[in-house]
Amino acid sequence: MKIEKKDNYTIIQVTETSFEEFSSAFKVDDFSNENLFLNFIDAFEITTTQIDSFSEIAMDKKENGTSFIVIAPGIEIDDLEDETLSVVPTLIEAEDTLEMDAIERDLGL
Secondary structure, three states, X not given: XXXXXXXXXXXXXXXXXXXXXXXXXXXXXXXXXXXXXXXXXXXXXXOHHHHHOOHHHHHHHHHOOOOEEXXXXXXXXXXXXXOOOEEEOOHHHHHHHHHHHHHHHHHOO
């Protein structure tokens, strides 16, 4: 796992070779007050079921006033059980989603 802090978010580049390995290494509490991107672009192929397992984290982050965005190419958002999860195919779209989340928070939505 490679961690890079940007101005308004932290991006975690997944370097583990399996979801199980990543899950055991990832400690969301280390990033409780930060907007967080999980980048699976150059990692193992993540499934919709595995992405759905992040639902509770995403909900907690939203309640905390921060964003949680998964970057995973090839995922169909309609295949996810939790439609409130932010899943995008590129880093640019993740940054755009973060901006939209900030606007929604500012408007009290």
